[in-house]
Amino acid sequence: xxxxxxxxxxxxxxxxxxxxxxxxxxxxxxxxxxxxxxxxxxxxxxxxxxxxxxxxxxxxxxxxxxxxxxxxxxxxxxxxxxxxxxxxxxxxxxxxxxxxxxxxxxxxxxxxxxxxxxxxxxxxxxxxxxxxxxxxxxxxxxxxxxxxxxxxxxxxxxxxxxxxxxxxxxxxxxxxxxxxxxxxxxxxxxxxxxxxxx
Numbered sequence: 001x002x003x004x005x006x007x008x009x010x011x012x013x014x015x016x017x018x019x020x021x022x023x024x025x026x027x028x029x030x031x032x033x034x035x036x037x038x039x040x041x042x043x044x045x046x047x048x049x050x051x052x053x054x055x056x057x058x059x060x061x062x063x064x065x066x067x068x069x070x071x072x073x074x075x076x077x078x079x080x081x082x083x084x085x086x087x088x089x090x091x092x093x094x095x096x097x098x099x100x101x102x103x104x105x106x107x108x109x110x111x112x113x114x115x116x117x118x119x120x121x122x123x124x125x126x127x128x129x130x131x132x133x134x135x136x137x138x139x140x141x142x143x144x145x146x147x148x149x150x151x152x153x154x155x156x157x158x159x160x161x162x163x164x165x166x167x168x169x170x171x172x173x174x175x176x177x178x179x180x181x182x183x184x185x186x187x188x189x190x191x192x193x194x195x196x197x198x
Contacts, residue, residue: 015110017117020057020069020079027076028034028052028069031102040136040168042098065095065122070110072192077105080114082122085131093128093185095177099145109143119149123177128185132173135161143171150175 020028029088033047048056060067060083069080078101085096097118101110122130132151134142143153151173 012181015108015113016071017068017113019069020041020067022054022057022082024069024076024079025054025057026050028057028079030142031076031079031100034103035100038137040161040163041134041139041142043163043170045163064125066118067113067126068117068121070101070114072105072108072110077102077108078110078114080118082118082127082130085129093126093127094131095122095127096133097122099142106141106196111141112148114143115149119175119177126185127177129178130175130177132171134171134173136170137169137171139171143173146173146175 004076007136011137029048029050032042032053035041038043045048045095057067060081061082065082068079069076070078070080080097080099081094082097085094085150087092097115099111099118101114119130128150128180132146133141134146137156152175153171157170157172160170161168
């Protein structure tokens with residue numbers, strides 16, 4: 001768990017980052033629904049129900065992937081998680097991040113606190129690459145926070161989404177975790193000791 005002070009708030013409330021539990025899901029669903037219904041940050045067009053968000057949380061939890069919430073006072077002000085980038089086995093050291101902040105809590109350092117902790121936990125779990133798939137090339141806030149945390153733009157899927165009557169890009173960003181690709185992961189397939197012959 002980490003905490004960061006919030007100097008922009010008159011009350012200097014602290015942001016606490018902790019693992020999400022089931023009681024947080026209604027607040028998480030409310031935050032995500034805003035972005036689904038009001039923005040192109042997500043390419044979903046219908047807001048998932050609390051039951052669906054609970055199922056998604058449970059699936060990541062069962063796989064041991066980090067799902068975090070930022071709490072200000074007693075309120076869930078944002079959340080972030082790491083999920084599988086792709087299901088094929090060769091991608092097992094690559095994780096995709098997602099981060100959403102309650103719209104009335106933007107600009108308070110909550111996103112930075114969540115991203116710091118998510119990167120730390122994903123690194124500790126042995127992941128070597130983190131991918132961000134950012135909805136819409138006009139999503140300046142998401143592009144900025146990822147850039148601040150060492151992500152670089154590696155490409156874009158031009159006009160791959162159609163929402164609110166217009167085409168939207170999906171921007172791909174990436175950063176290395178831990179040793180990145182400088183070393184092979186532990187117990188990498190195919191690395192067997194050769195039998196010595198005499």
